[in-house]
Amino acid sequence: MADQKKMVEAITSMDEDFAKWYTDIVKKADLADYSSVRGCMVIRPYGYAIWENIQHIMDGMFKDTGHENVYMPMFIPESLLQKEKDHVEGFAPEVAWVTHGGEEKLTERMCVRPTSETLFCEHYAHVINSYRDLPKLYNQWCSVVRWEKTTRPFLRTCEFLWQEGHTMHETAQEAIDETERMLNVYAQFCEQTLAIPVVKGQKTKKEQFAGAQATYTIEAMMHDGKALQSGTSHYFGDGFSKAFDITFQGRDNKPQYPHQTSWGTSTRLIGAIIMTHGDDNGLVLPPAIAPIQVIVVPIAQHKEGVLEKAGEITKQLKTFCRAKMDDSDNSAGWKFAEYEMKGVPLRLEIGPRDMEAGQCVLVRRDNREKIVVKLDELETKVPELLKAVHDGLYEKALKNRENRTWTAKNMEEAKKIAENNNGFIKSMWCGDLECELRMKEELGLSSRCMPMEQEHLGDTCVCCGKPASKSIIWGKAY
Amino acid sequence: MADQKKMVEAITSMDEDFAKWYTDIVKKADLADYSSVRGCMVIRPYGYAIWENIQHIMDGMFKDTGHENVYMPMFIPESLLQKEKDHVEGFAPEVAWVTHGGEEKLTERMCVRPTSETLFCEHYAHVINSYRDLPKLYNQWCSVVRWEKTTRPFLRTCEFLWQEGHTMHETAQEAIDETERMLNVYAQFCEQTLAIPVVKGQKTKKEQFAGAQATYTIEAMMHDGKALQSGTSHYFGDGFSKAFDITFQGRDNKPQYPHQTSWGTSTRLIGAIIMTHGDDNGLVLPPAIAPIQVIVVPIAQHKEGVLEKAGEITKQLKTFCRAKMDDSDNSAGWKFAEYEMKGVPLRLEIGPRDMEAGQCVLVRRDNREKIVVKLDELETKVPELLKAVHDGLYEKALKNRENRTWTAKNMEEAKKIAENNNGFIKSMWCGDLECELRMKEELGLSSRCMPMEQEHLGDTCVCCGKPASKSIIWGKAY
Numbered sequence: 001m002a003d004q005k006k007m008v009e010a011i012t013s014m015d016e017d018f019a020k021w022y023t024d025i026v027k028k029a030d031l032a033d034y035s036s037v038r039g040c041m042v043i044r045p046y047g048y049a050i051w052e053n054i055q056h057i058m059d060g061m062f063k064d065t066g067h068e069n070v071y072m073p074m075f076i077p078e079s080l081l082q083k084e085k086d087h088v089e090g091f092a093p094e095v096a097w098v099t100h101g102g103e104e105k106l107t108e109r110m111c112v113r114p115t116s117e118t119l120f121c122e123h124y125a126h127v128i129n130s131y132r133d134l135p136k137l138y139n140q141w142c143s144v145v146r147w148e149k150t151t152r153p154f155l156r157t158c159e160f161l162w163q164e165g166h167t168m169h170e171t172a173q174e175a176i177d178e179t180e181r182m183l184n185v186y187a188q189f190c191e192q193t194l195a196i197p198v199v200k201g202q203k204t205k206k207e208q209f210a211g212a213q214a215t216y217t218i219e220a221m222m223h224d225g226k227a228l229q230s231g232t233s234h235y236f237g238d239g240f241s242k243a244f245d246i247t248f249q250g251r252d253n254k255p256q257y258p259h260q261t262s263w264g265t266s267t268r269l270i271g272a273i274i275m276t277h278g279d280d281n282g283l284v285l286p287p288a289i290a291p292i293q294v295i296v297v298p299i300a301q302h303k304e305g306v307l308e309k310a311g312e313i314t315k316q317l318k319t320f321c322r323a324k325m326d327d328s329d330n331s332a333g334w335k336f337a338e339y340e341m342k343g344v345p346l347r348l349e350i351g352p353r354d355m356e357a358g359q360c361v362l363v364r365r366d367n368r369e370k371i372v373v374k375l376d377e378l379e380t381k382v383p384e385l386l387k388a389v390h391d392g393l394y395e396k397a398l399k400n401r402e403n404r405t406w407t408a409k410n411m412e413e414a415k416k417i418a419e420n421n422n423g424f425i426k427s428m429w430c431g432d433l434e435c436e437l438r439m440k441e442e443l444g445l446s447s448r449c450m451p452m453e454q455e456h457l458g459d460t461c462v463c464c465g466k467p468a469s470k471s472i473i474w475g476k477a478y
Numbered sequence: 479m480a481d482q483k484k485m486v487e488a489i490t491s492m493d494e495d496f497a498k499w500y501t502d503i504v505k506k507a508d509l510a511d512y513s514s515v516r517g518c519m520v521i522r523p524y525g526y527a528i529w530e531n532i533q534h535i536m537d538g539m540f541k542d543t544g545h546e547n548v549y550m551p552m553f554i555p556e557s558l559l560q561k562e563k564d565h566v567e568g569f570a571p572e573v574a575w576v577t578h579g580g581e582e583k584l585t586e587r588m589c590v591r592p593t594s595e596t597l598f599c600e601h602y603a604h605v606i607n608s609y610r611d612l613p614k615l616y617n618q619w620c621s622v623v624r625w626e627k628t629t630r631p632f633l634r635t636c637e638f639l640w641q642e643g644h645t646m647h648e649t650a651q652e653a654i655d656e657t658e659r660m661l662n663v664y665a666q667f668c669e670q671t672l673a674i675p676v677v678k679g680q681k682t683k684k685e686q687f688a689g690a691q692a693t694y695t696i697e698a699m700m701h702d703g704k705a706l707q708s709g710t711s712h713y714f715g716d717g718f719s720k721a722f723d724i725t726f727q728g729r730d731n732k733p734q735y736p737h738q739t740s741w742g743t744s745t746r747l748i749g750a751i752i753m754t755h756g757d758d759n760g761l762v763l764p765p766a767i768a769p770i771q772v773i774v775v776p777i778a779q780h781k782e783g784v785l786e787k788a789g790e791i792t793k794q795l796k797t798f799c800r801a802k803m804d805d806s807d808n809s810a811g812w813k814f815a816e817y818e819m820k821g822v823p824l825r826l827e828i829g830p831r832d833m834e835a836g837q838c839v840l841v842r843r844d845n846r847e848k849i850v851v852k853l854d855e856l857e858t859k860v861p862e863l864l865k866a867v868h869d870g871l872y873e874k875a876l877k878n879r880e881n882r883t884w885t886a887k888n889m890e891e892a893k894k895i896a897e898n899n900n901g902f903i904k905s906m907w908c909g910d911l912e913c914e915l916r917m918k919e920e921l922g923l924s925s926r927c928m929p930m931e932q933e934h935l936g937d938t939c940v941c942c943g944k945p946a947s948k949s950i951i952w953g954k955a956y
Contacts, residue, residue: 036555036558036600037555045546045548048546051549069527070521071521073515074518074623074637075574098577099578100574101574102572102625112576127522138523147579
């Protein structure tokens with residue numbers, strides 16, 4: 001009964017308070033819990049099951065593109081972190097420092113990895129000798145720590161789970177190709193698995209990863225119009241190779257420096273799912289990563305044969321999708337609300353009258369459409385409907401993005417849009433840092449990316465009015 | 479050619495120097511690399527692929543027994559670690575302390591988790607309210623840190639990968655049942671997946687986990703006769719529940735303390751595989767966790783049709799096992815040595831004469847037996863042979879243990895055995911700590927466990943000669 005009472009309380013509506021709506025879902029869909037560890041969260045079973053599904057599918061995509069998993073130490077000695085100048089400048093202010101081991105003070109302090117370029121480079125120096133040892137295509141699933149001031153579950157936490165790919169190549173071109181390949185893998189994953197449309201593009205120099213020569217990003221738009229950077233892919237050139245003295249014997253028998261990339265996505269993707277697809281009834285999960293794809297709810301389950309039939313159907317469903325039956329003695333209404341909160345893509349209702357007619361009712365989470373389905377057609381209809389939910393989610397998210405994307409020719413236009421809306425503002429940009437800073441200062445907008453698919457939106461910079469040939473997207477970001 | 483040269487160097491023989499033989503295999507089978515991070519290792523792709531296979535199978539066993547995965551923070555604030563008195567005493571001397579976040583000194587230092595009972599308890603206090611919330615059956619895959627003085631790859635490192643199960647139950651009996659259930663899962667995993675026979679038993683009070691009321695263990699015997707503790711399962715009673723004020727409303731409507739367990743295994747299992755099955759030619763992998771189960775080596779591969787046929791066979795093999803073809807231009811002899819070093823359970827050789835006869839040669843890694851197999855029988859013969867390799871490894875390990883297990887009635891007998899051999903010494907024990915300490919001091923033996931299958935080996939303690947009713951196993955341990 002305590003549980004039932006909990007569920008009857010509605011969550012904050014997203015229009016009323018989007019931030020509160022977000023944390024309500026995190027809590028009431030049992031995704032995460034707070035802990036007494038500053039800025040760190042507990043990922044609960046339902047939230048972790050989503051992450052496991054993300055990992056499983058993404059890991060398969062990495063392996064299909066020739067990558068291997070490894071595990072590096074979680075600590076970085078200070079001297080190792082300092083080897084690449086730009087890198088240490090970017091990360092040193094936000095790392096956690098270990099100074100003591102047991103009772104003894106360390107002769108050199110170590111940080112908990114905020115990212116592992118330095119560790120991979122140290123290892124690469126050991127194992128790369130010849131061009132025949134290249135490419136090295138490594139990935140690591142682990143947790144990293146960045147000492148953030150303000151935190152929010154999944155979106156920004158001091159510790160988070162992620163994967164970090166680190167690769168080494170014989171030529172600059174091969175490394176650049178890899179950087180783009182993995183950006184495409186991320187985009188494909190977001191769109192085809194998470195039903196989240198993304199814009200692929202390059203970050204400005206200001207927003208580049210510390211130590212990178214170029215950073216690429218996928219930018220998603222959340223329901224409230226704010227942007228979420230959802231994955232990044234970096235090209236390093238041979239900067240780290242030189243700093244770490246990694247050389248290989250080239251085809252010409254001369255020593256050469258290999259060219260490097262890294263790329264990462266994190267549990268932040270769960271935040272993206274919540275804010276892209278969720279609604280006032282709770283979470284809405286894309287079918288591909290939903291821990292439960294179909295929840296079976298028996299109707300009038302005390303009536304003869306209902307539970308047996310529901311159990312039979314569940315067993316059948318389990319042969320081709322992730323299904324669960326809720327035969328608890330909570331009311332059907334309670335169950336409807338509970339699994340809507342948890343974002344289960346399809347609900348299957350089966351009661352005495354359905355049984356007589358040899359059918360059941362399927363209800364889509366995304367639009368609440370009810371579909372009567374013959375029991376002997378479940379094996380074709382359920383996958384079709386799961387696909388339909390995915391497509392519905394994607395279309396809705398794309399439409400939201402389209403509705404919230406504007407073009408601005410000059411500051412006046414940009415200001416007018418930014419004052420009244422959250423969303424993407426497309427414009428031309430001259431490339432000057434000064435203009436980028438002014439957009440932030442005057443309009444509160446940060447550069448999201450210079451899209452791979454460049455558009456000709458005019459000939460002058462939105463900010464300074466000077467000639468400009470690059471199109472760029474601005475927005476407010478998480 | 480550099481690679482070829484590397485392989486021609488034989489590894490140290492195990493009889494000559496077992497410790498050196500071990501580290502040679504770790505290095506030459508590409509399992510792990512050293513790093514500049516004190517006591518931490520880099521797990522290389524081949525070593526990590528073994529760990530992924532272990533994880534995959536074990537995780538399935540956890541889920542089949544109703545467990546769910548979660549993720550807790552990697553830090554433990556000092557005050558949280560201190561809540562359970564015995565626990566903090568056991569772990570405080572060997573933790574790594576984080577004292578600074580970015581530029582600022584923390585008001586309270588935090589350790590990197592050496593184990594996560596305290597974090598799980600804090601969370602359980604939030605989510606357990608009623609007997610209906612029980613049991614909680616959680617598991618976590620993560621890395622932990624213990625500040626060890628001397629380290630060795632996989633066997634003892636400052637950071638290691640592991641899983642830690644943490645469960646809460648309504649009654650003491652249910653928790654005790656869970657402790658035993660998970661010990662059995664571990665034993666089954668070691669025997670059926672890793673082909674490592676183990677002795678299940680209870681640890682003495684001296685060897686108990688810090689804060690536990692009872693610790694159960696599986697003890698494996700390595701090739702050199704030394705023992706390796708390969709997994710432990712702990713029963714805590716309600717000690718932590720009281721320290722963390724975790725209560726639930728019982729069926730009688732009164733507040734009660736839940737009863738707790740935890741259980742863990744780690745990358746140490748890879749050390750167990752090396753030292754149980756390895757030989758002077760390198761690693762020998764149990765088929766269930768081998769990243770490559772069958773290596774296909776084309777013979778006279780420049781001859782017409784050989785590579786095509788080998789490729790065809792590999793493709794067929796991949797439909798039912800993990801197979802790989804090596805079509806590099808290294809010599810067949812080099813390839814034989816390379817994949818023996820890597821412990822691949824079966825080698826498939828196919829050359830022009832085999833092709834004519836519609837057959838191939840399969841060679842078992844464990845005993846080098848050669849079996850001629852008709853190509854159209856591969857789908858039945860390969861799984862049979864993989865099973866035979868598993869059984870062969872298990873039998874050999876069991877025989878080694880039997881050959882190195884002795885019974886001692888008194889100190890004189892025990893001393894004579896211990897002086898001349900490494901192995902298990904079975905005896906009766908009165909239960910006194912003093913006798914346990916004397917065995918260590920005088921004979922260099924630690925108590926491994928009091929086996930679940932108790933034996934009546936006499937009526938008096940091996941050490942003090944007083945009446946004794948418990949049988950116990952002594953040994954030297956890693």
